[in-house]
Amino acid sequence: MRGWWQEIVGLVLPVACAGCGRPRTELCEECAAGAAAGPRRVRPAPEPAGLPVVHAAAPYENAVRAMLLAHKERGALGLAGVLGGALAAAVRAGAGYPGERGPLLLVPVPSTRRATAGRGHDPVRRIAAAAAAELRGGGTSARVLAVLRQRRAVADQAGLGARERQANLAGALVVADGGRRLLGGGRVVLVDDLLTTGASLAEAARAVREVAEVAEVGAGRAARASSDTSAGAGGADDAGEGAPDGLRAAVVAASPSAFEINRN
Numbered sequence: 374m375r376g377w378w379q380e381i382v383g384l385v386l387p388v389a390c391a392g393c394g395r396p397r398t399e400l401c402e403e404c405a406a407g408a409a410a411g412p413r414r415v416r417p418a419p420e421p422a423g424l425p426v427v428h429a430a431a432p433y434e435n436a437v438r439a440m441l442l443a444h445k446e447r448g449a450l451g452l453a454g455v456l457g458g459a460l461a462a463a464v465r466a467g468a469g470y471p472g473e474r475g476p477l478l479l480v481p482v483p484s485t486r487r488a489t490a491g492r493g494h495d496p497v498r499r500i501a502a503a504a505a506a507e508l509r510g511g512g513t514s515a516r517v518l519a520v521l522r523q524r525r526a527v528a529d530q531a532g533l534g535a536r537e538r539q540a541n542l543a544g545a546l547v548v549a550d551g552g553r554r555l556l557g558g559g560r561v562v563l564v565d566d567l568l569t570t571g572a573s574l575a576e577a578a579r580a581v582r583e584v585a586e587v588a589e590v591g592a593g594r595a596a597r598a599s600s601d602t603s604a605g606a607g608g609a610d611d612a613g614e615g616a617p618d619g620l621r622a623a624v625v626a627a628s629p630s631a632f633e634i635n636r637n
Contacts, residue, residue: 391444392436415429418630424575427568428624431626433627475560477508478559479516481501498519500625568628574622578622
């Protein structure tokens with residue numbers, strides 16, 4: 374019945390695959406499968422300082438590029454499920470390392486208010502929500518924490534080079550006051566739809582690490598204040614266990630060159 378209904382709708386309201394343009398389907402099976410064909414670690418060149426380990430589901434080209442643009446710029450919200458599934462695959466590839474406990478906390482890189490208003494939605498947050506649902510469906514505890522905020526205006530990134538993007542975004546993000554406590558409740562994975570130069574994820578990582586460092590200093594002071602002189606050194610050592618070295622990031626797609634120079 375579903376197939377017949379799609380045929381009828383296709384005749385009355387012609388549609389085409391968002392990935393390849395095939396008629397009478399919003400997304401063909403080939404394009405849907407290709408969105409998460411093989412998650413891998415990716416690295417942009419040059420790699421910005423502070424960029425966490427990043428995994429991407431697919432190169433930003435062909436059908437994947439078309440789907441991301443359709444979802445982001447043309448309001449094809451029905452693609453969020455497929456793109457979220459691709460993001461979930463990238464999250465699994467990067468966050469499935471041993472020695473970590475707690476749920477996965479997907480922290481989306483925020484869009485500017487102007488961009489969100491112009492599009493009528495926040496594409497990264499929508500994809501992150503779909504990814505969290507996909508992860509939970511597979512038995513992994515996950516939720517979205519939209520705790521990053523822009524504390525100053527930034528220029529449009531289009532047309533800017535790697536260094537220009539880093540300068541444009543430097544110090545632009547901050548963790549909302551209400552989100553600081555929440556970040557300590559699991560494994561943080563920064564998420565975005567696309568990685569090009571890595572400037573956005575590096576800035577997001579800086580903001581999260583800044584909060585983590587403040588929390589560590591506070592924990593170290595509390596431990597020293599409540600312990601004997603002989604136990605003071607132990608409290609200082611334990612404070613380092615929450616260090617942000619385990620911070621990870623995942624994206625739906627990355628520039629093809631970021632896949633090609635992968636040295637992992």
